[in-house]
Amino acid sequence: MTDNTDWQQLQEVLIHHWKRDMNNTHVLLMDATCYESYIRFPTDVKLLWESCQWVFEKQLYRWSKILGVKRPRSKYIDQKRKQMSYDRSRKKTYKAGRKRKKALIYLLSKGLGQLQYLLNENPQIQLHFQERSYLKQ
Numbered sequence: 001m002t003d004n005t006d007w008q009q010l011q012e013v014l015i016h017h018w019k020r021d022m023n024n025t026h027v028l029l030m031d032a033t034c035y036e037s038y039i040r041f042p043t044d045v046k047l048l049w050e051s052c053q054w055v056f057e058k059q060l061y062r063w064s065k066i067l068g069v070k071r072p073r074s075k076y077i078d079q080k081r082k083q084m085s086y087d088r089s090r091k092k093t094y095k096a097g098r099k100r101k102k103a104l105i106y107l108l109s110k111g112l113g114q115l116q117y118l119l120n121e122n123p124q125i126q127l128h129f130q131e132r133s134y135l136k137q
Contacts, residue, residue, distance in 0.1 A: 043097075044097070044101055045086070045092075045097055045100045045101055045104065048100075048101060048104035048105065048108060049083050049104060051108055052076070052079070052104055052107050052108050052111060054134070055108065055111040055112060055115055056074065056076045056111050059115050059131070060072060060111060060114060060115055060118065063118055063122075063125060064118070067118075067122055067125075069118075072114040072117075072118070074107065074110060074111065074114070075107065076107065076111070079103060079104070079107050082100070082103070083100070083104075086100050112135075115135075
């Protein structure tokens with residue numbers, strides 16, 4: 001970065017543009033602060049919901065479509081609506097969070113059981129290494 005930048009020229013351009021608002025034009029101060037904007041606080045509900053999405057949308061529904069078999073029954077669509085409602089709520093109470101966690105744990109365990117059944121019934125399904133390691137965790 002420093003090889004490609006002419007700091008003296010940069011300073012002159014900045015001074016010319018901001019001269020009216022600056023007092024000490026002989027000093028160059030820069031802020032090198034950067035941050036990751038996509039990092040978020042991982043709550044239990046978020047992690048459980050992402051796991052449910054992975055099991056149902058990325059695995060069960062995808063493999064059912066590829067194999068041409070009927071999708072297993074679940075309350076995933078209902079839970080998706082409830083999760084969207086929970087995500088939109090401003091104040092997430094402890095009671096609501098506990099209720100979501102309980103529902104998501106049940107949904108996830110059911111989804112994992114259905115995925116395992118699908119994998120056992122169809123040995124031709126080959127999961128990638130990353131998908132297998134994700135299931136083991």
